[in-house]
Amino acid sequence: MHMLIYALVEASSEDEALAAGKSVFDRLVGISPHADGVFDYYVTFDEADVTCAGHARWGERPAAAPVESDAGDALLEAGWEATVEEFEQTLADVREALPKLSDEAVMRDEGLVRHACHKLGAYRGPSVVLYDEHGHGIRDRERLNLILDDTRECWIVPADVHY
DSSP: OEEEEEEEEOOOSSSHHHHHHHHHHHHHHHSSSSSOOOSEHHHHHHOOOOOSHHHHHHOOSSSSSTTSSHHHHHHHHHHHHHHHHHHHHHHHHHHGGGGGGGGHHTTTTTGGGHHHHHHHOOSSSTOEOOOOOOOOOSHHHHHHHHHHHHHHHHEEEEEEEEE
């Protein structure tokens, strides 16, 4: 499966932002030392020769954009909307399943309810769309606002990941 994820990084240029974003994505695929990969691989949008991911799968996107630009704002909005949609759908799944299941059924993961609970609590991986420059998931609006407020030159870097 493929999905788009986004890294929010502090940088003074597009090249610096792209390098910082790739460092985040390296952590998420387990390339960095002491990193536990949660995705199989990634493709950033500066890679024009890839035929099955990135531009080929998702269309044109900037390789990196200042959050305060129109392109950056659009990427951030897409990332935040995906975050909210994933959370709301998973929470609805958990709320629907739990009242119908016994403790034993939950323990057996009937209806994948334990999996849904795991997704709800995940800090990295397919249920998390936005990441900070350390590879930590941004899962709530307060954390997102804190990053945006505390970062002098905030850039957003998209990547197509496979999991």
